Structures are given as structure tokens and as C-alpha cells.
Amino acid sequence: MSKSTSKRDERISAFLDNEMHCDELVSFSLSAEASDASTAQRYLMVGDALRGEMGDASFIDVSSAVRGALADENIAEHNIAEHKGTLRSEVKSDQPGLMAGLFGGVSWFRPAAGMAMAALVAVVMVAALSQQKTEVLAPVADNTDVVPATLEVASDNKAKRLEPRVDQRLVSQHLEFATQDALQGRLPYVRAVSYEADK
Amino acid sequence: MYYLPLFQAKNLIRYRANIRIQAVLASFLFVFSSNSFSSELSDMLKRISEADQNQNYQGIFILRKSDKLSTLRVTHAMDEKNVWETLEALDGESRKILRLNNSVISIFPERELVTIRHTNEKQSLHPQLPENIDKLEMLYTINRLDDGRIANHPTLVVNLSPKDQFRYGYRYWVDRDTGMLLRCDLVADDEQVIEQMMFTSLDYLDDAPKKTFDIQQFAQFEQEDLDEPELDVSKTIQQEWTVNKPPKGFMLTQSTMRYSQLSDAQGDRRNNPDLLHMVYSDGLASVSVFVEKNKGTNQHLQGRSSMGAVNAFGSAKNDFFVTAVGEVPIKTVQSMAQSTVKLR
Numbered sequence: 001m002s003k004s005t006s007k008r009d010e011r012i013s014a015f016l017d018n019e020m021h022c023d024e025l026v027s028f029s030l031s032a033e034a035s036d037a038s039t040a041q042r043y044l045m046v047g048d049a050l051r052g053e054m055g056d057a058s059f060i061d062v063s064s065a066v067r068g069a070l071a072d073e074n075i076a077e078h079n080i081a082e083h084k085g086t087l088r089s090e091v092k093s094d095q096p097g098l099m100a101g102l103f104g105g106v107s108w109f110r111p112a113a114g115m116a117m118a119a120l121v122a123v124v125m126v127a128a129l130s131q132q133k134t135e136v137l138a139p140v141a142d143n144t145d146v147v148p149a150t151l152e153v154a155s156d157n158k159a160k161r162l163e164p165r166v167d168q169r170l171v172s173q174h175l176e177f178a179t180q181d182a183l184q185g186r187l188p189y190v191r192a193v194s195y196e197a198d199k
Numbered sequence: 200m201y202y203l204p205l206f207q208a209k210n211l212i213r214y215r216a217n218i219r220i221q222a223v224l225a226s227f228l229f230v231f232s233s234n235s236f237s238s239e240l241s242d243m244l245k246r247i248s249e250a251d252q253n254q255n256y257q258g259i260f261i262l263r264k265s266d267k268l269s270t271l272r273v274t275h276a277m278d279e280k281n282v283w284e285t286l287e288a289l290d291g292e293s294r295k296i297l298r299l300n301n302s303v304i305s306i307f308p309e310r311e312l313v314t315i316r317h318t319n320e321k322q323s324l325h326p327q328l329p330e331n332i333d334k335l336e337m338l339y340t341i342n343r344l345d346d347g348r349i350a351n352h353p354t355l356v357v358n359l360s361p362k363d364q365f366r367y368g369y370r371y372w373v374d375r376d377t378g379m380l381l382r383c384d385l386v387a388d389d390e391q392v393i394e395q396m397m398f399t400s401l402d403y404l405d406d407a408p409k410k411t412f413d414i415q416q417f418a419q420f421e422q423e424d425l426d427e428p429e430l431d432v433s434k435t436i437q438q439e440w441t442v443n444k445p446p447k448g449f450m451l452t453q454s455t456m457r458y459s460q461l462s463d464a465q466g467d468r469r470n471n472p473d474l475l476h477m478v479y480s481d482g483l484a485s486v487s488v489f490v491e492k493n494k495g496t497n498q499h500l501q502g503r504s505s506m507g508a509v510n511a512f513g514s515a516k517n518d519f520f521v522t523a524v525g526e527v528p529i530k531t532v533q534s535m536a537q538s539t540v541k542l543r
Contacts, residue, residue: 167500167522171509173457174487174524176316178478187383187396189298190262190286191526194269195506 171195250378257408258350258401264394264507276407285412297412306417313417316425335482338362338448347372349381350398359483364388365446365531366484367508377403385508385526394508440490443538445479446531449486453478459491479535486525486535493520503529512536
């Protein structure tokens, strides 16, 4: 393993562990490569295996996803070039924008940026998948139109499902009014005041 | 032998209490010697309710919800004029809840906050017997388990096991002497206890204890009024919505219009209540079905949510949104939310 590759792997590890400084994120994202995705996947699988948390998401072929993403990117790029090539070159030559100014308007920038973004998306996808499989998903009955409200990423980079929250007011009203129709000793009252305090 | 009448007079209350206890015991003996439980179970549950009302006591109990455990100290008293009760949290954030007749005052010293809520007369300190209690035997298999002991008090143990998967099971530990409910477990179909209330110490008192709380000392705290305008809950509103196929045994017991926002309820310009609240109960479990205007995807619970024994499910119905909430399995609230329909 070359020194540069090792350093690159360290940065991927830092990215996955959420230990990368925000300033580094920009340069990391711009320099992302397709091979980063497989490296990231490998790291996550090793981590999962050590923790005994191997799940289906560990075996998703991210490399093919990256290839697909790159292929899509090229096709899109190709189509854009075909249909808008003339117009784009005119715009670039007449009004060099910020991106063109930064990169000198060179023709290789867009495909390269596309590849970098696709690779970065793949890395992020691997990270997201690894987080997703740590969630404990309770069985869902058939025909459920469940839409989780949000996902919360904890500071230790372990994502946990933030339970979709029902309107607290509805729960309060239920506990206050509805359970009077049921007989569970003092449990409904205690449940209600306890919920009120926990809000 | 003049001392005997005097002695009897002095202990008249205790004598009456003994009579009551004997009646409780008699009813229990009858309950468990009979093959049919329905009316006897009703009597037992009624005794549980009455026992809680008629006793002065102090104790400590735990409340377990999923993996969360709370410990609370309770003092319950009744005198000629009032029924009052204090609950004091012994762990976590300090808080004290005072219930005086129909007022519930919660004090949060660390937050310097006092919340006040007044409940209507129907919502007494003690739960009311459900109307369809005699049908419980159709929904639950009821049997007596081996006697137990809770907080050093001998108990009868009754198990109510659901006959389908639309409700939780209940396990009651009832004080053999007083009929008071000392422990109550909510049990899922895998026999896992999902919610539990249990006394760890309990002392019955001959007389009402002195009130040890002084609300005035919290006068400088921020006060939050949780009251809503009086709503006539006894008046059945014109029914526009219904749960098409409620699980077996669940009957509509309340139908009320409420406010979806507390600010709407308390503001100077009160809007019309905009939240339909229907309550379905099987006698032990209850489910609230709320119907309101659909405010958009991110404004409502879409799908399911769990908070200990309480489950909720939200489902859009075109311009309206239905949310079912109850201490029942998720499939029950899901089924009820999804089968809620507009009649016209």
C-alpha cells in the first residue's frame, strides 16, 4: 500500500467516523474517487464484523452502484453536450462564471466533477446504509403506509431512529380523557401525569 | 360492661371498614368458586375502584414503561370536604403533583414551573367503571393465579389474557384485605410486561394525614394554565366520522369536539373546536381516534409511533388526517386509523 493510498484511507476512515473537520470535507468531497466507495464499504464491513452487526446492507455492491452512477453521469454529460454544446461554449466564453473562473473553464472539469460527486455519493450511501442497518426495525403489518418522520444522527456517528412523534397534544388528550373509560386502577392517572412531566 | 359500646363507637369506622373488607372477600370467594366471571369480575373491579377511593394511605410505587423506570411517593387522603392526593417523583427531575378534587397542579422546582389543569366532574380522581364491563369475558380469558404478596400485603392475582391480538393482557394484584390494586401489569402477546405499576411500600392510615404541601411557596414560579374551555362531553355531536371496522369489543364511548391547538382554546378570540375526538373502549383498553384537517405531510404523524404501552398511527384521508392513539398493540391503532371513514 502506497503512502498516498494509506493517507487517503485514513481520510475515508475519518469521514466515516465523523471525525473530519468541516474544512477538510470540502477538499475531500472534491477529490473523491470511485475506489473510495469500496474502501469505505470494506471498512464498514470490518467494523460490523468486529461488532457482530453484519447485516444485509453490508453486502450491497456499492462498486456497481458507483459504476452505475458514473455511467449515468457520463450519459447525462454526453446528452447535455450534444444538445447544448454550442450554447454552453458561448456562455463560457462570453461570461465566465465563478466555477469557470476557478477552474479556468477547462473542458475536463465537468466529467471529473461528476465522477467525484458520484463517488462521494457512493461513499455517503455506504455510510447511510451502515447506519440504517443498525436501526431496530419492528415488524410492520401489511399495507402499512409508514413514512418515518426524521432520522437523527447521534454525535458518535451511530444513527438511531428518531421515532416519528405523534402530536403530544393528542397523546395528552387521550391520556386525560379516554382512559377514564377503562379500568386499570391508578395506572391511567399516573401514566398521564408522568407523560405530562416527561414532555 | 359499659366499655364495649364505647369501644365500638370509637372504632365505628374501623368496624365499617371490616364489614366492607368482608364483603370484598366474600365477593372474591364467590368470584373464584364460580365458573362464570362476568358479573363477579365486574364486582371485583368495582371493589378495586371503591377501595382506592375509601382509603387513606401513603406509599411508594414504581412505574415502568418499556425500559424506563420511575419511583413515586403517593399520599392519598379524604376528609369530610375533600379528596386529595400528592405524587412526588423520587428520581429524575424533581416534580410534585397535587390533585385536589378536580384540580391537578404539577410543580417542577428546577424549571420553576407550575402547571394547572382543572378536570370536569366526570373525570374524578378515581377511574369509573366502563359501561361494557360485563362483556369482558368475551374478550379476555380470566383466571386466578397463585396468591402473591406485594409491599408486604397478601394479594389475590387475577390474569386477563386477551383472546385476540388487538389488545394487551392485564394482570392484577389485589390486596386481599382491602381490595386495593397494588400491582398492575400490561402484558404483550409474547408475555413481555410492557408497562407496570407496583407498590413497593404501602401503609394504610386510620385518619387522613395532614396536608404537607403549601402551594403559596411556589407563587413566584411561572404558571402555565393547561385548561381548555368547558366542552359538553356528554353531548354526542352529530356523527360524521366512524371507525368502520373496530376490533371486536371496541365500542364508541365518547365523541367530542376539541381544539387541536391549546392557543386556539385559550385565546381571546376562540375559534371553533377543530378536532374530533372519538373514544373506543373494550372495557379495559381504550383507543382515541382523532380527526382533523390535513395540514400537510410534515404536520402529522405519518405511520406509527410507540411510547411504552401507548401506540399511535396516523393516516391521511384526503383533506383530513386521522390519528389513533391507545394502550393497545400497534395493529389495533393501525386498523382503526385506516378504517376510519367519513359518513357523509
